[in-house]
Each structure stands twice: as structure tokens, then as C-alpha cells.
Amino acid sequence: MTQALLQALAGESLAVGTLSRLLQCSRGQVELALYHLRRGGYVTPSPQSCSSGCGGCSVRSLCSQTSGSQPQDDIWHLTDKGRIRLRALD
Amino acid sequence: MRVATVGNPNVGKSSLINALAGSDLQVGNWPGTTVDRLAVRFELDGTSIDWVDLPGTYTLAGATSEERITRHELLNHPPDVVVNVLDAGNLERNLGLTLELAELGLPMVVVLNLIDEARSHGIVVDAAKLSERLGVDVVETVASRGQGAEQVKKALLQARKPTTQTTYPPFLAEAIDKSGITPTWKAVTMLSEEVEGIVVTPALEQLRRDIGQVQDPFLAVMEARLSSVQSLAHSSQVQEEVGKTLTQKIDSWVLHPILGFPLFLLGMLGVFRFTYLFSDPWINYLDVIKGVLSGWIASWHLTPWLQSFLVSGVLDGAGTVAAFSPVLFLLYLAMAFLEASGLLARTAFLFDRGMKALALPGRSLIPLLLGFGCNVPAIYSTRILPQASDRIRVALAIPFMACSARLTVFVLFGAVFFGKQAPYVVLALYLLGLLLGLVTAWLTLSFVPKESDRTGVMELPPYRFPSWQAVLRQAWLRTRAFLKNAAGLILGSVIVIWFLHQVPGGPVENSLYARVSQALTVPLRPLGIEDWRLTGALIPGFIAKEVVIGTLGVSFLGEEPVAVVGAAEGLKQLGVGFGQALKDTALAVPQWFGVPSAELPTDETSSDLRAALAKACSAPAAAAYLVFLLLYTPCVATVAAIAQEFGRRWAVGLVIWEMAVAWVAGWLTYVILR
Numbered sequence: 001m002t003q004a005l006l007q008a009l010a011g012e013s014l015a016v017g018t019l020s021r022l023l024q025c026s027r028g029q030v031e032l033a034l035y036h037l038r039r040g041g042y043v044t045p046s047p048q049s050c051s052s053g054c055g056g057c058s059v060r061s062l063c064s065q066t067s068g069s070q071p072q073d074d075i076w077h078l079t080d081k082g083r084i085r086l087r088a089l090d
Numbered sequence: 091m092r093v094a095t096v097g098n099p100n101v102g103k104s105s106l107i108n109a110l111a112g113s114d115l116q117v118g119n120w121p122g123t124t125v126d127r128l129a130v131r132f133e134l135d136g137t138s139i140d141w142v143d144l145p146g147t148y149t150l151a152g153a154t155s156e157e158r159i160t161r162h163e164l165l166n167h168p169p170d171v172v173v174n175v176l177d178a179g180n181l182e183r184n185l186g187l188t189l190e191l192a193e194l195g196l197p198m199v200v201v202l203n204l205i206d207e208a209r210s211h212g213i214v215v216d217a218a219k220l221s222e223r224l225g226v227d228v229v230e231t232v233a234s235r236g237q238g239a240e241q242v243k244k245a246l247l248q249a250r251k252p253t254t255q256t257t258y259p260p261f262l263a264e265a266i267d268k269s270g271i272t273p274t275w276k277a278v279t280m281l282s283e284e285v286e287g288i289v290v291t292p293a294l295e296q297l298r299r300d301i302g303q304v305q306d307p308f309l310a311v312m313e314a315r316l317s318s319v320q321s322l323a324h325s326s327q328v329q330e331e332v333g334k335t336l337t338q339k340i341d342s343w344v345l346h347p348i349l350g351f352p353l354f355l356l357g358m359l360g361v362f363r364f365t366y367l368f369s370d371p372w373i374n375y376l377d378v379i380k381g382v383l384s385g386w387i388a389s390w391h392l393t394p395w396l397q398s399f400l401v402s403g404v405l406d407g408a409g410t411v412a413a414f415s416p417v418l419f420l421l422y423l424a425m426a427f428l429e430a431s432g433l434l435a436r437t438a439f440l441f442d443r444g445m446k447a448l449a450l451p452g453r454s455l456i457p458l459l460l461g462f463g464c465n466v467p468a469i470y471s472t473r474i475l476p477q478a479s480d481r482i483r484v485a486l487a488i489p490f491m492a493c494s495a496r497l498t499v500f501v502l503f504g505a506v507f508f509g510k511q512a513p514y515v516v517l518a519l520y521l522l523g524l525l526l527g528l529v530t531a532w533l534t535l536s537f538v539p540k541e542s543d544r545t546g547v548m549e550l551p552p553y554r555f556p557s558w559q560a561v562l563r564q565a566w567l568r569t570r571a572f573l574k575n576a577a578g579l580i581l582g583s584v585i586v587i588w589f590l591h592q593v594p595g596g597p598v599e600n601s602l603y604a605r606v607s608q609a610l611t612v613p614l615r616p617l618g619i620e621d622w623r624l625t626g627a628l629i630p631g632f633i634a635k636e637v638v639i640g641t642l643g644v645s646f647l648g649e650e651p652v653a654v655v656g657a658a659e660g661l662k663q664l665g666v667g668f669g670q671a672l673k674d675t676a677l678a679v680p681q682w683f684g685v686p687s688a689e690l691p692t693d694e695t696s697s698d699l700r701a702a703l704a705k706a707c708s709a710p711a712a713a714a715y716l717v718f719l720l721l722y723t724p725c726v727a728t729v730a731a732i733a734q735e736f737g738r739r740w741a742v743g744l745v746i747w748e749m750a751v752a753w754v755a756g757w758l759t760y761v762i763l764r
Binding site for chain 1: 316
């Protein structure tokens with residue numbers, strides 16, 4: 001799951017809800033994984049959120065949270081350490 | 091027997107202890123209610139239990155202050171039994187910590203709390219299966235209602251060591267064995283990451299380098315634990331189909347990006363009006379009680395000095411303390427309801443974006459909102475923020491929040507100078523305090539070093555209709571604690587002020603108190619404040635804002651002749667006053683739900699002070715006075731809390747900063763409104 005999560009974040013910044021759907025696992029699992037990955041310095045939350053808009057989001061077709069009625073998810077992206085580690089894993 | 095509760099934040103650890111021990115640990119529906127190690131002692135079937143409630147955490151290896159406290163306690167003072175509390179509705183996130191705890195090798199009981207909420211979301215957990223997999227007793231509970239408490243007690247006395255272990259990849263398993271370190275959790279942690287308080291030996295450092303050649307040990311450990319969590323969760327829970335939950339329906343309104351903010355403001359206005367409308371009849375009734383007691387004292391025919399001391403010193407002081415009980419109790423009641431229902435946590439989400447502009451996490455708003463009740467516990471609650479820089483910046487903003495002690499002054503001046511506009515003036519003062527607090531937090535960003543980034547996991551608890559018993563108890567405990575801390579201080583201050591009024595004797599204008607106050611009036615003249623009695627009330631206001639009205643009463647009304655009241659007449663007045671208070675409370679109900687109306691119920695006693703105040707200054711000067719009072723300095727208890735948490739330098743700096751801001755804001759208010 002860790003590798004799949006890092007790979008999902010390789011191309012773009014994603015929210016927890018989207019990651020959960022992409023990886024087909026529960027939101028709790030994604031949150032726990034992100035929590036530890038952040039502790040390890042592999043990922044970090046972006047200073048923006050889903051409520052910033054869906055215009056540039058490549059997975060908007062997968063997203064059901066477009067009404068803004070859901071909690072604002074932090075959007076996560078890889079850090080340099082995360083990118084280096086992903087290359088090593090690949 | 092020593093027992094420790096460990097679990098993720100906001101899973102009901104404190105509620106469980108309260109259900110088992112009948113204790114009064116603070117309970118809230120937001121992450122981080124317990125920010126320190128709390129202990130309770132009670133008897134269980136003849137066994138003395140020392141129960142430690144540890145702060146919520148997702149891992150034992152984390153770096154936040156809560157995580158450090160939990161790790162330190164478990165490693166350095168291992169309990170006889172660990173009670174791991176899980177949110178039954180979110181097993182995947184909770185079981186990660188369970189597996190870490192299992193590696194400590196301590197006897198353990200797993201509590202599946204919030205089982206009712208899990209079922210309402212269609213989540214069915216097979217406790218027997220989970221128990222079989224973990225090798226420890228698993229008990230289902232709804233701690234807030236005491237359900238399952240008896241089973242937890244039984245399980246405690248027969249707690250077993252877990253048999254489950256995370257399956258690590260061979261290269262890591264070998265290294266763990268080779269290290270010879272116990273418990274397993276410590277060995278795994280030492281091999282995979284740097285953790286404060288755990289020293290890595292050179293031999294282990296070499297071992298770590300060796301396994302680093304094979305794979306990143308941190309990721310390997312994480313992957314192994316996540317896989318084990320997944321396996322445990324899949325084997326012990328089933329997700330059934332359910333429709334849109336009530337929480338989701340309510341959230342579609344409360345968290346709406348546009349409607350959410352006006353709804354929040356409306357909610358806060360509702361809280362203020364609730365406090366204001368329902369406390370007023372009982373404050374008036376306390377005045378009736380004071381009048382009757384004064385009359386009874388007068389009937390004893392004591393010497394004038396002693397009568398003055400008892401009536402204007404002791405009784406006025408006690409009256410000032412008592413007058414806060416209704417306001418505080420109702421405000422704490424409203425706040426306890428907001429906390430326990432989950433509404434307060436929503437504000438963190440709602441304002442997360444806005445707070446990001448100030449480089450603060452959304453949950454900073456929780457200490458700020460608590461500051462509206464009392465600044466002192468709000469300062470301590472900044473511990474819920476993981477970053478030290480965020481904690482300092484939020485703590486510096488908190489004293490700008492208008493605490494409930496300031497509310498009574500706002501209410502009195504509002505009624506005297508602003509009539510029907512009073513509630514809006516009070517609301518404006520609250521918003522001004524909030525705004526200036528946030529500006530202070532923003533300004534401090536330039537000289538408070540910011541750590542790398544902020545916490546990632548934001549929790550949104552489901553709505554829970556709070557138990558009225560718990561909410562009432564919470565409000566009562568907070569009111570009692572506040573009064574207990576402040577009563578002596580307030581009573582003493584009022585007596586000292588009374589004494590200063592008596593020295594050297596004669597008219598109050600010649601007293602020592604008047605001379606000091608006159609000197610302090612000079613810098614406040616640009617704010618339109620010319621009356622030394624108004625300035626004088628600010629002096630004891632530094633000790634406690636609660637004293638301001640009592641001091642104004644003594645300064646303006648001085649020694650009033652007290653009418654003698656007979657025993658029967660006094661009892662009759664008390665009975666009639668109580669009936670009137672009940673009637674006014676009932677009348678406040680439709681008013682609370684209706685169109686805002688600011689007409690204040692008046693009473694004979696305080697109308698004298700109101701009339702005297704009306705002559706003391708103009709409405710613009712009164713507004714400037716309120717702004718100055720809102721901002722000029724936190725009370726000594728708040729300053730002490732800041733000094734304790736962050737050091738004296740910050741406390742002194744804050745007082746100086748607030749004085750400057752108060753003067754400028756007060757002056758601007760006067761100039762604009764004049």
C-alpha cells in the first residue's frame with residue numbers, strides 16, 4: 001500500500017478522499033498511512049485544499065466531493081525525500 | 091493495580107474512566123481533550139486501581155508533546171494493564187496503535203467504544219473474532235452512557251498479554267532478534283527511526299546501516315504494520331449498506347463553504363443571547379438576596395463602621411462573586427454542549443482555510459473560542475496544537491478574546507449607554523477582540539520561529555447528542571473551579587478597595603483610592619474618560635475583571651443608607667424575587683428564539699448604579715472605555731498561565747503590547763464615535 005500511495009502522489013497532489021478511491025481502501029487506512037509518511041518526511045500537506053476548486057484537478061471525474069459540503073481534505077504531495085524513495089522503490 | 095488508557099484522540103478514553111470511576115475528567119467531542127497525564131484512584135472489587143488517562147495519539151513514536159507523554163509513561167512507568175480504547179467505526183486507523191501496544195508485551199484489554207455510532211454507519215465489528223486474533227479480551231462499550239463498563243471491569247482483572255505480532259520482512263525480523271532489545275516495539279523503533287528519549291547504541295547504529303542497504307527500514311515497518319492492520323480489520327468487521335447519515339446531512343449545511351460562516355455567526359449570537367437572556371433574571375434575584383441580607387444586618391444595630399464593612403465590603407464582595415455564577419454557568423453550559431455535540435470541532439474545519447492565511451491550523455480556533463469562556467483554561471488547551479510556534483502564537487491571541495468576566499461589564503454599560511443596540515455592541519466587542527487577537531497571531535509570525543509544516547490528520551467527529559447529565563456536570567465543574575479560584579481573590583480585592591475608600595476618612599473624593607485613580611485618569615483623557623471612578627475600576631480589574639462592577643458600585647454609590655428588613659419581610663421578598671426570576675426565565679425562552687430585542691430587565695438596586703454611570707461619561711467615551719477594558723491587560727491568572735507555559739518574557743511582552751493596543755483602539759473608538 002505504501003508504494004501504491006507514493007506512486008499515486010508522484011504525478012500530482014491528491015486529497016485523502018481521492019486517494020482512498022484510487023487505492024480502493026478505507027479512508028482510515030489512507031489517513032494512517034499519510035500520518036506515518038508525513039512523520040517520516042515523505043509527504044506533506046499542500047497549503048491549499050479541495051475547496052480551492054476542481055478546475056486543474058485531473059481526477060475530478062472520480063471525485064464525488066464537488067459540492068463543497070464535505071470536510072475540506074488536505075491535499076498531499078511528495079517531498080523530495082518521498083520522490084527519491086519512490087525512485088528507489090521503482 | 092496501575093492501569094493506563096491509550097488510544098487515538100477523541101475515542102472516548104476520558105468518558106470510559108468517568109463511567110468506571112465516577113470521576114470528573116474533562117470530556118469533549120474534539121481531538122486533544124486530554125493534553126496531559128491525568129490520574130484517578132478508585133476501588134474495584136476490593137482492588138485499588140490507579141488509573142492514568144494518557145493523551146490521544148496515533149503512534150508511540152511521535153514527536154508531539156502528547157505523544158511524548160504517552161511514550162514516556164508506557165516505557166518508563168509500565169502499567170500493569172493497558173486499556174486500548176478504539177473507535178469501533180474507524181478500526182483501520184485505530185488498530186495501528188493497537189499493534190504497537192501489542193509489541194510492548196504488557197497485559198492489555200481492548201475496548202471497542204462508540205459501537206452504537208459504528209452500527210449506525212453500517213459497520214458491524216465481530217468482537218469475538220478480533221479478540222481471537224489479538225489474544226486479549228475485547229469489550230464493546232458506549233462509554234458516554236456507561237454501557238459495557240461492567241464488562242471492562244471484569245476484563246481488567248483477567249487481562250492477558252497479546253499474542254498477535256506484526257509480521258515483519260525477514261531482513262527486519264532477523265535484525266530485531268539480533269539486537270537483543272526488549273520489548274519488541276523498542277527494538278523496531280530503534281532500527282527504523284529517530285525517536286526522542288530513545289538512545290541508539292553504536293552497535294545498533296551499525297545494524298541499522300546494514301538493514302538500510304536492503305530497504306528503507308521506516309517504510310518497511312510502516313508497510314508491515316499497515317498490512318497487519320488491514321488483515322485484522324478485514325477479518326473482524328463487515329460494512330453494510332446504509333443511506334446518508336444524519337451527520338452527513340447536517341454537515342452539508344454546517345460545513346457549506348458559503349452558508350457555513352453565517353450559520354457559525356448565528357450560532358455564536360445564539361450562545362451570547364442565551365447567556366445574556368437567561369442569566370439576567372438570576373443576577374437580579376441575587377441583588378434581591380443581597381438587599382434582604384443587608385436589611386437583616388442593619389437590623390442588628392451594629393456600629394456604623396462594622397455595618398459598612400459587612401455590607402459594602404463582605405456582602406458586596408460575595409455578591410460580586412455570586413453574580414458571576416449564572417453567567418458563567420450558562421456560558422459553560424453552551425460551550426459544553428457545542429463541544430460534546432461535535433459542533434465545536436466543525437469550526438476547525440470551517441475556519442481551516444482562513445486560519446491557513448495566518449499560518450495556523452484550523453484547530454487553533456478551539457482554544458480561541460474557549461477563551462470566550464475563560465482565558466486561563468484556553469491558554470492550557472493550546473497544548474492540543476502540535477507545533478510549539480503555533481501554541482505561542484495562539485496563546486498570545488487568547489487574552490484578546492472577551493472572557494465571560496468582561497461580559498457583565500459589557501452588559502451593564504450596554505444597557506446604560508446603548509439601549510436596544512446593546513447586544514450588537516457586545517457582539518462587536520467580541521468580534522473586535524477576535525480580530526485583534528488574530529492580527530497579533532499574524533504579527534508574531536515574523537519573530538516566532540515556525541517549524542517545518544503542520545499536522546496532517548484532521549478529525550471530524552460524528553454529531554453526538556450530548557447527555558444532559560454530562561453537559562450539566564461539565565458546566566457545573568467549570569463554574570465551580572472558576573469560582574473556587576477567583577472567589578478569594580475577588581472578595582479580597584473588593585474588601586481592599588472598600589478599605590482604600592475609608593482612608594483617611596471623610597468624603598470618598600478625598601480617599602487614597604480617589605487620589606491614585608485621579609492620577610491614572612490623565613493618560614485616559616484622550617479616550618474621553620474624565621471620571622476617576624471609571625479609571626479606578628480598571629486597577630482591581632487587573633487582578634480579576636470580575637471586580638470591575640463591584641468597584642464601580644462602591645465608587646459611585648458609596649455608603650448607601652441600608653433599610654432595616656424584618657425576618658418575615660425578608661423571607662417574603664426572597665420568595666417573591668424567586669417567583670419573579672422563574673417568570674423572567676420563562677419569558678426569556680420565546681425571546682431567545684424570537685426577533686432580537688435588547689430591552690433589559692431592570693431592578694431597583696442596580697438602577698442606581700446605572701443612573702450614576704449614565705452621568706459619568708458620554709456614549710462614545712463609554713464605548714472607548716469598553717474597548718480599553720476589553721484589551722488593556724489579561725487578568726493575573728492568565729498572565730501567570732502564559733508565564734508558566736511559555737516563560738515570563740512572553741507574559742511581560744504581552745501585557746505591554748495589550749496596553750498599547752488598548753489605548754490606540756480606545757482612542758480610535760472615541761474619535762470615530764464622538
